[in-house]
Amino acid sequence: MKQLLIDAGNSNIVVSICNSSGWLHHWRLHTVKNKTSDEYEVILRSLFEKNNVDPQAIGRAVMSSVVPSLTHAMEDMVWKLTGRELFVLGPEIYNELPIDVLNPYEIGSDIVASALAAHQNYGGDLIVVDFGTAITVCGINAKGRLTGVSIAPGMKTAVQSLTKSTAQLPDVPLSAPPSVLGLNTVHAIQSGVVLGYTGMIEYLVKEYAKSMSSDTKVIATGGLSYVVEKLTDIFYATDEMLTMEGLKTIGELYTKSE
Numbered sequence: 001m002k003q004l005l006i007d008a009g010n011s012n013i014v015v016s017i018c019n020s021s022g023w024l025h026h027w028r029l030h031t032v033k034n035k036t037s038d039e040y041e042v043i044l045r046s047l048f049e050k051n052n053v054d055p056q057a058i059g060r061a062v063m064s065s066v067v068p069s070l071t072h073a074m075e076d077m078v079w080k081l082t083g084r085e086l087f088v089l090g091p092e093i094y095n096e097l098p099i100d101v102l103n104p105y106e107i108g109s110d111i112v113a114s115a116l117a118a119h120q121n122y123g124g125d126l127i128v129v130d131f132g133t134a135i136t137v138c139g140i141n142a143k144g145r146l147t148g149v150s151i152a153p154g155m156k157t158a159v160q161s162l163t164k165s166t167a168q169l170p171d172v173p174l175s176a177p178p179s180v181l182g183l184n185t186v187h188a189i190q191s192g193v194v195l196g197y198t199g200m201i202e203y204l205v206k207e208y209a210k211s212m213s214s215d216t217k218v219i220a221t222g223g224l225s226y227v228v229e230k231l232t233d234i235f236y237a238t239d240e241m242l243t244m245e246g247l248k249t250i251g252e253l254y255t256k257s258e
Contacts (some may be wrong), residue, residue, distance in 0.1 A: 037080065107149060126218075
C-alpha cells in the first residue's frame with residue numbers, strides 16, 4: 001500500500017510517498033499559512049504528474065502538523081487529490097502507540113513521530129535533536145518513555161531575529177566561520193549562532209545523558225542538522241527522515257488495525 005505522509009512545520013511542509021519496500025518520493029515545500037487547499041492541491045497534483053504518481057493509488061494519508069491553521073487545508077487538499085481522509089496524528093491516539101508520551105496535549109506531534117521512529121529503529125536510551133524552526137531535544141528511554149523535551153529557537157530563527165531587530169546586522173548563511181573569533185560581521189554572527197548553538201546542544205545532551213545509560217545514542221534530524229553534525233562528535237547518526245519514518249509506522253499500525 002502506498003502512503004502519503006505530510007509533516008507540516010512552521011518553515012517547511014515535507015511530503016513523502018512510500019510503500020512497504022521503501023521511499024518513493026520526497027518533496028519539501030515552503031510553508032505558507034494562508035494558502036488555500038486549492039493552491040496546495042495544484043502544487044501536489046503538479047508534483048504527482050511530474051513524477052508519474054497516480055493519486056488514486058494512495059491507500060493511506062497521514063500527517064503531523066504543528067501549524068493548526070494548515071490542518072483543515074491539508075485535510076481538504078488530500079481528499080480532493082486522493083479521495084482519502086487524512087489521518088492527523090494527535091494526542092487522542094498517543095496512548096495507543098508503542099511509546100509512552102508525557103503531557104500528550106502539550107507535546108508536538110512531530111516530536112512524537114520522531115521519538116517513535118528513533119525507539120523502533122535504534123533502541124536503547126536515546127536523545128533526539130531536531131534542527132528546525134525550533135530546536136528540540138527529546139529524551140527517550142529504553143522502554144520507550146519520553147523523559148523530557150527542551151525547546152529553543154532554531155538557528156535560522158535566531159539569525160532572522162537579529163536581522164529584523166537590528167539596523168546593521170545582515171542575514172548570513174548558516175555555516176561555520178573560519179574561527180570562533182569573528183573578524184567581520186558575517187563571521188561574528190556565524191560564531192555566535194552556529195558555534196554557540198553547537199555548544200548549547202552539547203551541554204543539553206550531556207545533561208540529558210546523566211539520567212540515562214552510558215551507551216546512550218544521540219540522533220540528529222531536521223532540515224538544518226547538516227549545519228552542526230560536522231562540528232561535534234556527539235551524534236551516533238543523522239537521520240533526516242526520522243519524523244517521516246514515524247508517520248510511516250503509524251500509518252502501518254492503523255492499516256493493520258482496520
